Amino acid sequence: MLLWEHKYVTASRAAKARLAALRRENVRSVAVIKHAALGDLVLTRPFLVEVRRHFPNARITLGAIANYVHGLPEDLVDRVHVAAGQFRPRPSWRERLRSYRELGYHDLLFDLTASSASAWIAKVNPAGVKFGFQHSPLAHWVYDVTLPRSFLTFEAESFLHMLAILRLRYAWPPDFGWPPHQRATDPPYLLYFPTASSPPRCWPAERYGALLGRLAQALPEHEHRVVYGVGAWEVQAADIVLAAAGAHPNLRAVRDAKGETFRALLRGATLFIGNDTGVKHLAVGLGTPTLAVMARSVVDTYLPRYDFHDAVHDPEGADPTVDEVEQAALRLLARIRARG
Secondary structure (H helix, E strand, C coil): CCCCCCCCCEECHHHHHHHHCCCHHHCCEEEEECCCCHHHHHHHHHHHHHHHHHCCCCEEEEEEECCECCCCCHHHCCEEEEECCCCCCCCCHHHHHHHHHCCCCEEEEEECCCCHHHHHHHHHCCEEEEEEECCCCCHHHHCCEEECCCCCCCHHHHHHHHHHCCCCCCCCCCCCCCCCCCCCCCCCEEEEECCCCCHHHCCCHHHHHHHHHHHHHHCCCCEEEEECCCCHHHHHHHHHHHHHHCCCCCEEEECCCCHHHHHHHHHHCCEEEEECCHHHHHHHHCCCCEEEECCCCCHHHHCCCCCCEEEECCCCCCCCCHHHHHHHHHHHHHHHHHHC
């Protein structure tokens, strides 16, 4: 195994020597550390798919943290290690250190998180070669190989760069390890998810409702399904959206959709329209065309540059207008129809 020699990649001599002496088929264990909520965990799936493909004899361990366990890609790994989080009562440093060390030894260790907790986990566990991002001046103290990470690249691909520096090719578009997207045809429907992890990340509900009303009228052959979130404020926001949309025979409210039922709902949609949220990333991973309304997110981090995905944002940080989002949705649907 060889690294690409590049001025932006740092690697110790010992790491280069160990990699040169290691064949991919002899790698027996790989750890991938990713502490994140649902959306970023979805974007980790292509990395895990490629690790399985390139290291077929390895046992793969996903390093998670107790703060975030919803949506763990357990179907792609052999073991999940959950480190102590920051809950109250907060675990002592001794308790956290003990849980950190339970990750154990691995031939290769990839830290995709770039946080202080993940760095400590990488530091206190032995590994043949440790890979990390150059997120701190102390990164070279923790990792054997480091590389820069751009926030202007689709995040799923930025993770895959850790394999690219090993001269390993990865699939593009990324392979999320799920069945291909299949649109429903009886009747076709657009799916709307008007909330996110917190209210500040949401497009105003009144504008969302106005958009819904316009598209329901402009696209009478489609159903327009509004998915309710689980929080009390999310339910209230969805109610506002539906009230603002007005009465249309092709509007439907979807409540309590969970698990595989929810994934099937996403997979069957002609188009998903939502905020910068984990549900949008889940739709991307399932192959569903997506339109994201992003007022305060770094668009390029979460906008796939392939297939049928788009985002609406104002360069000055204002909330996009209803006209802007409506026109973007209609353009994207025209592209989808042209595909056939």
